[in-house]
Amino acid sequence: MVSLKDIAKQAGVSVCAVSLVLNGKYKNRVSDTTAQHIRETAASLHYEPNMLARTLKTNKSHTLGFVTDEIITTPSAVRIMLGAQEAARKLGYILISMNTNNDKSLERQEIATLKRYHADGFLYAFMYHRVVDVPSALRSMPTVVVDAEDANHDLPSIYPDEFGIGYDATNRLIKAGCRRIAYFGSESGIIAQPQRLAGYRKALHDAGMNDDPQLIVRATEHQNADERAVELLKVAAPDGVFCFNDVRASSIYAAANELGMRIGKDISIVSVDNLPNITDALRPGLTTIELPHYEMGFEAVCQLVAMIEQRDKPDIKPDQMFRSSFDTKDTFTTVHGSIIERDSVQHAPHGNE
Amino acid sequence: MVSLKDIAKQAGVSVCAVSLVLNGKYKNRVSDTTAQHIRETAASLHYEPNMLARTLKTNKSHTLGFVTDEIITTPSAVRIMLGAQEAARKLGYILISMNTNNDKSLERQEIATLKRYHADGFLYAFMYHRVVDVPSALRSMPTVVVDAEDANHDLPSIYPDEFGIGYDATNRLIKAGCRRIAYFGSESGIIAQPQRLAGYRKALHDAGMNDDPQLIVRATEHQNADERAVELLKVAAPDGVFCFNDVRASSIYAAANELGMRIGKDISIVSVDNLPNITDALRPGLTTIELPHYEMGFEAVCQLVAMIEQRDKPDIKPDQMFRSSFDTKDTFTTVHGSIIERDSVQHAPHGNE
DNA sequence: CTGAAAGCGCTTACAG
DNA sequence: CTGAAAGCGCTTACAG
Numbered sequence: 001m002v003s004l005k006d007i008a009k010q011a012g013v014s015v016c017a018v019s020l021v022l023n024g025k026y027k028n029r030v031s032d033t034t035a036q037h038i039r040e041t042a043a044s045l046h047y048e049p050n051m052l053a054r055t056l057k058t059n060k061s062h063t064l065g066f067v068t069d070e071i072i073t074t075p076s077a078v079r080i081m082l083g084a085q086e087a088a089r090k091l092g093y094i095l096i097s098m099n100t101n102n103d104k105s106l107e108r109q110e111i112a113t114l115k116r117y118h119a120d121g122f123l124y125a126f127m128y129h130r131v132v133d134v135p136s137a138l139r140s141m142p143t144v145v146v147d148a149e150d151a152n153h154d155l156p157s158i159y160p161d162e163f164g165i166g167y168d169a170t171n172r173l174i175k176a177g178c179r180r181i182a183y184f185g186s187e188s189g190i191i192a193q194p195q196r197l198a199g200y201r202k203a204l205h206d207a208g209m210n211d212d213p214q215l216i217v218r219a220t221e222h223q224n225a226d227e228r229a230v231e232l233l234k235v236a237a238p239d240g241v242f243c244f245n246d247v248r249a250s251s252i253y254a255a256a257n258e259l260g261m262r263i264g265k266d267i268s269i270v271s272v273d274n275l276p277n278i279t280d281a282l283r284p285g286l287t288t289i290e291l292p293h294y295e296m297g298f299e300a301v302c303q304l305v306a307m308i309e310q311r312d313k314p315d316i317k318p319d320q321m322f323r324s325s326f327d328t329k330d331t332f333t334t335v336h337g338s339i340i341e342r343d344s345v346q347h348a349p350h351g352n353e
Numbered sequence: 354m355v356s357l358k359d360i361a362k363q364a365g366v367s368v369c370a371v372s373l374v375l376n377g378k379y380k381n382r383v384s385d386t387t388a389q390h391i392r393e394t395a396a397s398l399h400y401e402p403n404m405l406a407r408t409l410k411t412n413k414s415h416t417l418g419f420v421t422d423e424i425i426t427t428p429s430a431v432r433i434m435l436g437a438q439e440a441a442r443k444l445g446y447i448l449i450s451m452n453t454n455n456d457k458s459l460e461r462q463e464i465a466t467l468k469r470y471h472a473d474g475f476l477y478a479f480m481y482h483r484v485v486d487v488p489s490a491l492r493s494m495p496t497v498v499v500d501a502e503d504a505n506h507d508l509p510s511i512y513p514d515e516f517g518i519g520y521d522a523t524n525r526l527i528k529a530g531c532r533r534i535a536y537f538g539s540e541s542g543i544i545a546q547p548q549r550l551a552g553y554r555k556a557l558h559d560a561g562m563n564d565d566p567q568l569i570v571r572a573t574e575h576q577n578a579d580e581r582a583v584e585l586l587k588v589a590a591p592d593g594v595f596c597f598n599d600v601r602a603s604s605i606y607a608a609a610n611e612l613g614m615r616i617g618k619d620i621s622i623v624s625v626d627n628l629p630n631i632t633d634a635l636r637p638g639l640t641t642i643e644l645p646h647y648e649m650g651f652e653a654v655c656q657l658v659a660m661i662e663q664r665d666k667p668d669i670k671p672d673q674m675f676r677s678s679f680d681t682k683d684t685f686t687t688v689h690g691s692i693i694e695r696d697s698v699q700h701a702p703h704g705n706e
Numbered sequence: 707c708t709g710a711a712a713g714c715g716c717t718t719a720c721a722g
Numbered sequence: 723c724t725g726a727a728a729g730c731g732c733t734t735a736c737a738g
Contacts, residue, residue: 053731406715
């Protein structure tokens with residue numbers, strides 16, 4: 001590997017001059033001609049700076065630790081990592097990811113490793129939105145919580161705007177002319193459940209519609225969801241259903257088929273997730289709200305770097321279409337999802353067909 | 354951060370003694386009592402070694418670069434990364450992953466970054482099995498190709514045993530008593546297609562069955578697969594189908610339903626992938642062969658570390674059940690998949706019901 | 707405008 | 723058995 005010393009020798013100057021020039025700090029310190037000469041020599045030798053040596057001296061590694069629970073299980077959650085990677089690259093950082101597999105002792109070990117490698121800050125990320133206790137080893141470091149909320153309301157946390165998702169999804173159905181809109185939710189204690197439900201209620205209320213309790217049904221995936229879906233369609237006779245997620249939407253599809261209801265005609269459906277394997281399989285295409293995972297990872301790195309470098313949040317954007325919008329209040333940031341329009345919502349209001 | 358110097362001062366010995374003791378190289382160099390004293394002081398100060406300083410001196414970073422194309426798209430391919438992470442952790446390495454998004458210039462940039470951070474070696478990984486040209490920047494470094502084959506047959510490459518998968522899947526159907534076994538394959542140029550087909554043919558041949566060309570149909574997902582599946586079942590009237598993957602299996606399921614054939618009774622189905630969103634949705638449960646992604650990542654790191662440290666391949670195993678078996682010939686390694694039994698294959702041979 | 711020197715935290719011959 | 727010293731590749735006051 002070629003070092004500053006090699007360049008200095010070849011160019012006939014001191015190591016210090018080379019360092020100054022290559023870091024662009026040579027104003028009034030090195031003549032422009034010498035600087036140019038140094039730059040050319042460096043290029044001709046294919047010089048690459050040694051980040052480790054630099055870190056040793058400056059105490060800045062430009063390395064971010066990405067600690068996650070088991071991000072694998074939801075393919076879309078992997079996008080948090082990809083978004084974080086893109087932002088890191090654009091800001092001159094690298095990401096070191098570690099998977100804790102929900103093992104607290106492994107987590108401690110991994111955070112210690114990351115510190116040994118001198119990570120400047122941490123992303124603490126989760127597979128789905130929840131409230132988390134952040135390990136104390138992270139509290140002393142710049143840290144941003146992703147797809148989760150710090151239980152202490154202390155660290156910046158980025159997570160989806162679940163209320164907004166429920167509100168938007170329901171409104172989409174209202175806009176399509178639906179008059180009896182059901183909510184097909186989750187039976188688990190997941191944080192998104194009550195928030196999406198609240199958004200649903202607010203949308204109904206704003207439209208002057210009452211929320212008939214018959215229209216609200218909760219179910220568990222791969223267990224009672226198929227039967228509950230049939231019951232919901234039979235008993236409450238909705239003309240629109242906001243589904244907690246795509247998996248539950250597929251139960252509603254099955255129920256509608258069973259009862260001879262035409263999706264996108266007799267009944268409109270909007271859900272959340274946009275999981276390829278599911279949306280690929282459903283006919284007609286499922287209109288669904290994609291959670292902004294990529295954007296959350298990207299935004300989290302921007303906020304983290306701002307903390308580390310004690311500067312304003314960098315003004316960069318993902319190369320991918322930036323579909324979502326951000327709301328920032330205090331240190332918390334919620335991220336809107338974006339609706340993917342397909343054909344499960346009827347195109348014209350009732351009576352226009 | 355507490356350094357060797359702090360420990361030396363506190364313990365009243367030299368920095369060198371501390372380094373020796375903490376690295377376990379103090380035999381015949383430091384007395385046992387001093388060593389013990391040093392260890393206690395280090396522990397009481399919560400000393401953590403600074404990996405960067407160590408790297409600077411030893412030229413070994415214990416860091417592996419993980420360069421991948423767009424591993425996100427197949428959720429199961431993420432498991433390559435997780436397997437690699439586990440092996441790295443067990444061998445005292447960390448993984449730095451970079452996503453090239455199939456952009457060659459980005460790839461070059463990322464490899465350069467990884468070198469700047471002094472990666473000791475590289476994993477060059479792909480979303481699905483193919484033949485790849487390895488960038489020249491990687492050829493000068495210890496590198497292992499994962500879920501792909503080096504076009505030059507030069508670097509160690511780990512990939513699934515596609516022939517074995519085709520052979521095993523077909524044999525599973527033969528064992529179930531099927532007499533007319535179809536292959537529902539891929540129309541794309543994907544490398545796995547001819548190899549799985551060859552395995553299918555070999556299994557038929559070994560069982561003394563002829564391979565009727567009517568029984569071999571290729572289709573494209575989300576395009577003509579549904580119609581082709583119906584044609585296949587109608588025209589060739591198979592009693593067993595080996596499907597190239599789960600997505601194609603779902604087309605066969607749909608076709609069987611349409612034609613009133615009972616899966617697992619009138620017709621048996623085996624496929625490849627074990628994608629949760631698909632297998633969750635299909636009834637009866639789909640018997641399918643899971644590709645050994647986790648194991649490939651794990652194995653690749655083992656081989657890479659052996660290259661870097663110029664030693665025998667470390668004898669470690671994943672914590673997860675290690676379902677697959679490995680064949681090693683030359684520098685190439687193929688990995689068998691493992692069959693996940695569900696209910697799409699009839700339990701008893703024909704006539705036993 | 708330029709260079710000599712110290713030092714980041716570590717390891718490793720070398721001398722005693 | 724133990725310590726003083728050099729050096730990995732860099733940055734940054736400091737002196738000229």
